[in-house]
Amino acid sequence: MSRSDKAAAIAELSEKFRSSNAAVLTEYRGLTVKQLTELRSNLRGNATYAVVKNTLTELAAKDAGVDAFDGQLAGPSAIAFVGGDPVTVAKSLRDFAKANPLLVIKGGVLEGKALSAAEITKLADLESREVLLAKLAGAMNASLAKAVYLFAAPLSKAARAVDALRAKVEAEGPVAETAAPAAEAEASEAPADEAPAAEATEAVAEGGDNV
Known part of the structure; x- marks a missing residue:
């Protein structure tokens, strides 16, 4: 060479x-x-x-x-x-x-x-680089799945709470509706009670004049 x-x-x-x-x-x-x-x-x-x-x-x-x-x-x-x-x-x-x-x-x-x-x-x-990367990817996927669960759990609880509140409102709705007419009835009856009292007062006044 x-x-x-x-x-x-x-x-x-x-x-x-x-x-x-x-x-x-x-x-x-x-x-x-x-x-x-x-x-x-x-x-x-x-x-x-x-x-x-x-x-x-x-x-x-x-x-x-x-x-x-x-x-x-x-x-x-x-x-x-x-x-x-x-x-x-x-x-x-x-x-x-x-x-x-x-x-x-x-x-x-x-x-x-x-x-x-x-x-x-x-x-x-x-372990080879490919095996280590595969394990790392698996660990990351598991962590992501756990994170998704943790984020989703409060949302699902909130959704259940909203559904329960909605059901409660719907259940109490008819009671509220029946209470309203009763209040209206009391309000409408009040003038009727007051009318005879006023008439009686007028009658007494007139009677006093007659005396």
Whole structure:
């Protein structure tokens, strides 16, 4: 490889380190081309799996400020440069390594923090971003449903109170109507009672004159 080709390869790897959310270093000694193709297919959408030269990768990592792979770049190496969910990539690598023990997870880096192989396995045990978002959405829906119930409950109580008041008014309505004519009757009878009294007063007055 010419010096210009090496420089280009280092620049490309350095850019991958900078633009990736995470990177996982693996050793693929003994894996077939078919198996590597299957692994790349499993990682598609979340990471690119690139076979790398150790010396160039070491230079590129230093250029990008990554020291997580110091002392680990030995043997046939390949790096999963993560652009999607790191948890999903960790799960894919772990599951593939279980089915294909020749794949060895050596270490990684996540947002600038070095990860050991054991830490990558722990990362794989976490729930993926999609699962967490689904749970969050479910929790939000439950909270919204509860809020709707809390808002609706006072309204329903108010509606029942209004209905009860309306029923009470309707029930008492005829009583109020019968009371009104009775009051009118008393009012109309009052002048009739007063008329004879007035006549009697006049009669007494006339009688007094006669005397």
